[in-house]
Amino acid sequence: xxxxxxxxxxxxxxxxxxxxxxxxxxxxxxxxxxxxxxxxxxxxxxxxxxxxxxxxxxxxxxxxxxxxxxxxxxxxxxxxxxxxxxxxxxxxxxxxxxxxxxxxxxxxxxxxxxxxxxxxxxxxxxxxxxxxxxxxxxxxxxxxxxxxxxxxxxxxxxxxxxxxxxxxxxxxxxxxxxxxxxxxxxxxxxxxxxxxxxxxxxxxxxxxxxxxxxxxxxxxxxxxxxxxxxxxxxxxxxxxxxxxxxxxxxxxxxxxxxxxxxxxxxxxxxxxxxxxxxxxxxxxxxxxxxxxxxxxxxxxxxxxxxxxxxxxxxxxxxxxxxxxxxxxxxxxxxxxxxxxxxxxxxxxxxxxxxxxxxxxxxxxxxxxxxxxxxx
Ligand SMILES: [Zn+2]
Numbered sequence: 001x002x003x004x005x006x007x008x009x010x011x012x013x014x015x016x017x018x019x020x021x022x023x024x025x026x027x028x029x030x031x032x033x034x035x036x037x038x039x040x041x042x043x044x045x046x047x048x049x050x051x052x053x054x055x056x057x058x059x060x061x062x063x064x065x066x067x068x069x070x071x072x073x074x075x076x077x078x079x080x081x082x083x084x085x086x087x088x089x090x091x092x093x094x095x096x097x098x099x100x101x102x103x104x105x106x107x108x109x110x111x112x113x114x115x116x117x118x119x120x121x122x123x124x125x126x127x128x129x130x131x132x133x134x135x136x137x138x139x140x141x142x143x144x145x146x147x148x149x150x151x152x153x154x155x156x157x158x159x160x161x162x163x164x165x166x167x168x169x170x171x172x173x174x175x176x177x178x179x180x181x182x183x184x185x186x187x188x189x190x191x192x193x194x195x196x197x198x199x200x201x202x203x204x205x206x207x208x209x210x211x212x213x214x215x216x217x218x219x220x221x222x223x224x225x226x227x228x229x230x231x232x233x234x235x236x237x238x239x240x241x242x243x244x245x246x247x248x249x250x251x252x253x254x255x256x257x258x259x260x261x262x263x264x265x266x267x268x269x270x271x272x273x274x275x276x277x278x279x280x281x282x283x284x285x286x287x288x289x290x291x292x293x294x295x296x297x298x299x300x301x302x303x304x305x306x307x308x309x310x311x312x313x314x315x316x317x318x319x320x321x322x323x324x325x326x327x328x329x330x331x332x333x334x335x336x337x338x339x340x341x342x343x344x345x346x347x348x349x350x351x352x353x354x355x356x357x358x359x360x361x362x363x364x365x366x367x368x369x370x371x372x373x374x375x
Pocket of ligand 1: 295296345346
């Protein structure tokens with residue numbers, strides 16, 4: 001009786017143990033099975049069939065679930081050659097996503113670029129991009145980039161300007177040849193503002209930007225018996241040397257001028273030629289770049305100011321930028337600069353900017369407003 005009872009207990013125990021063992025085995029089997037084929041639980045039957053037909057089922061099994069892959073197959077945009085790309089393109093939920101992905105991949109946009117587009121641009125813009133030949137999506141990161149002007153940006157050939165600068169230039173219509181702006185005195189000496197950072201090489205001083213009466217450059221030195229900013233001396237010497245090698249003589253006639261000197265000059269000219277005439281070649285006190293110490297009037301062999309007929313002038317026009325100088329008041333730009341053409345007056349702004357001003361063929365007044373003011 002006692003033995004029978006013990007056997008019964010043992011049987012129950014074995015029974016319970018067996019049930020637990022079976023449950024464990026089933027769980028283990030499910031676990032192993034699901035690891036071996038995650039795809040069955042994640043992708044639809046239709047997707048699995050397409051993957052299988054393309055011999056991609058094993059590959060897909062080894063990879064994580066991709067909602068992009070799924071939608072590409074479901075929407076019938078699947079292309080075997082882009083299988084790996086689908087895994088790299090982030091899924092975005094919007095009508096037409098799969099079509100966009102397909103079109104962009106066909107145009108050979110890298111998945112990383114597609115991701116940038118999808119997360120930062122509107123659907124309308126993507127529609128527009130798709131109609132164009134592949135172009136650098138990085139362009140879209142440029143401030144004020146305008147897709148409608150892409151052809152003009154591309155046509156703007158430049159070895160000097162960055163693409164970002166080309167965008168700025170084209171946005172300001174610098175690529176379009178414009179008619180000469182007629183000079184009108186009413187356009188000048190209005191909205192006068194103080195010159196920004198007057199000790200810098202790039203300070204703009206013109207009929208709109210004025211220097212304080214007390215402003216004196218803090219690095220004036222003597223060069224050819226005239227005061228000039230120390231920053232200009234080496235570039236000037238270098239330019240004079242190169243000119244000499246090319247067979248030309250260059251010298252300086254007038255460099256730094258104080259506010260007071262400019263005052264007596266300007267009012268002297270008014271007395272002599274009348275205000276309307278004088279204002280086209282002489283600056284009101286505070287409005288002369290000579291006060292910056294960065295401008296100089298150049299002379300040549302005869303000791304007189306360079307004229308457009310001086311043999312050195314074409315050389316100067318083609319080479320000044322290499323030393324950081326620009327012809328500050330060019331021919332045909334009186335309506336913009338407010339001054340007659342002055343072949344003798346050069347302004348130092350440094351090689352980089354001088355080269356760009358030359359390349360763009362614009363005045364420093366324009367260049368400053370477009371490229372430097374917002375820095
Ligand atoms: Zn001058």
